[in-house]
Amino acid sequence: MFLIGNVAINNRVLAAPLAGVTDKAFRIIARSCGCGMTFTEMISDMGLVYDQERTRRMADLINEERPIAVQIFGSEVEPMIKGAKIIETMGASIIDINMGCPTPKIIKNGEGSALMLDIEKSRTIIREVVKAVKVPVTIKMRKGWDDDHITCIDLAGAAEQEGASAVTLHPRTRMQFFSGQADWDMIKEMKKHVNIPVIGNGDIWTAQDALHMLDYTGCDAVMIGRAAMGNPFIFRETVELVENGRKIEPPTTEERISMAIKHLDLACLYKGELVAVREMRKHFSWYIKGMSGAAKIRQDINQATTRRELITIIKRIHTGSKAIFEF
Numbered sequence: 001m002f003l004i005g006n007v008a009i010n011n012r013v014l015a016a017p018l019a020g021v022t023d024k025a026f027r028i029i030a031r032s033c034g035c036g037m038t039f040t041e042m043i044s045d046m047g048l049v050y051d052q053e054r055t056r057r058m059a060d061l062i063n064e065e066r067p068i069a070v071q072i073f074g075s076e077v078e079p080m081i082k083g084a085k086i087i088e089t090m091g092a093s094i095i096d097i098n099m100g101c102p103t104p105k106i107i108k109n110g111e112g113s114a115l116m117l118d119i120e121k122s123r124t125i126i127r128e129v130v131k132a133v134k135v136p137v138t139i140k141m142r143k144g145w146d147d148d149h150i151t152c153i154d155l156a157g158a159a160e161q162e163g164a165s166a167v168t169l170h171p172r173t174r175m176q177f178f179s180g181q182a183d184w185d186m187i188k189e190m191k192k193h194v195n196i197p198v199i200g201n202g203d204i205w206t207a208q209d210a211l212h213m214l215d216y217t218g219c220d221a222v223m224i225g226r227a228a229m230g231n232p233f234i235f236r237e238t239v240e241l242v243e244n245g246r247k248i249e250p251p252t253t254e255e256r257i258s259m260a261i262k263h264l265d266l267a268c269l270y271k272g273e274l275v276a277v278r279e280m281r282k283h284f285s286w287y288i289k290g291m292s293g294a295a296k297i298r299q300d301i302n303q304a305t306t307r308r309e310l311i312t313i314i315k316r317i318h319t320g321s322k323a324i325f326e327f
Helices: 024-032 045-049 051-058 077-089 112-117 117-130 152-162 184-193 206-215 233-244 253-271 273-287 294-301 307-315
Strands: 001-004 007-009 013-015 067-072 094-099 137-144 166-174 198-200 220-226
Touching: 013 024, 013 233, 024 184, 024 253, 045 051, 045 067, 045 077, 051 077, 067 137, 077 094, 077 117, 077 137, 077 206, 094 112, 094 117, 112 117, 112 137, 117 137, 117 152, 137 152, 152 184, 166 184, 184 206, 198 206, 206 220, 206 233, 220 233, 233 253, 253 273, 273 294, 294 307
Parallel strands: 013 220, 067 094, 094 137, 137 166, 166 198, 198 220
Antiparallel strands: 001 007
């Protein structure tokens, strides 16, 4: 267990916010696999202020386990304050400010990792959001903009000074996107400069990677992102290794297919079958990655339009017990 502000988290294994991935269905699946805390997809401050329907759906936390963090993004103080207050009333345990997203459509508005080029502006946003809400505020950042603008240590220091309760570092620059190798030495360096919790993120593909990051950098918790796509079992494996020192077996094919169907059913519950099936195609392709016969059915998955079709297709990859495949 560790603390972010006054929020107690059961273990040191967190699920990263991932646009287009970490919706309610995914978050419930992640928690069922032992994840200590989940984060929403990043949510626009302006979408909250203008009460956009899509934004409301993304911020729906009803019937989810706590604690849960909601990540918001923006570049101006007043909308960020208003957005944070709205999220607080919706039941967020923690408000996370995105200062690391590298995508062009985000940075062109001065949001995400673009804020790492203006530490004073970032400092003001953090200070005013912290003052505006009662729940803890955290910051997710990258190493910097490029190799000539490595600003994460300065930003983390500013965040601590302005009352942030924790910082998460993905130690790649904005210009790297996801190329190259995450610089874990920078996580280690950040731990020396701030007294609030530092959460490490980047290049955690296995439970052993997570344990190595914790040991090597001294970070307070790890955040798993892309490795959990189609593999929520990584949370179970990582919690067992990190918290209990026990290595457990990876999931069987039957477990992976069963989990994919459970994920689909949750998505149908929260989004309706039409939307859920379209969005779950990519998840099904991730769930079957590496299985014998996966390549042959991926095209069929991408053309499926109903829940029944998706389940019928995935049944073709393996003839497991009848109970797993009932629908």
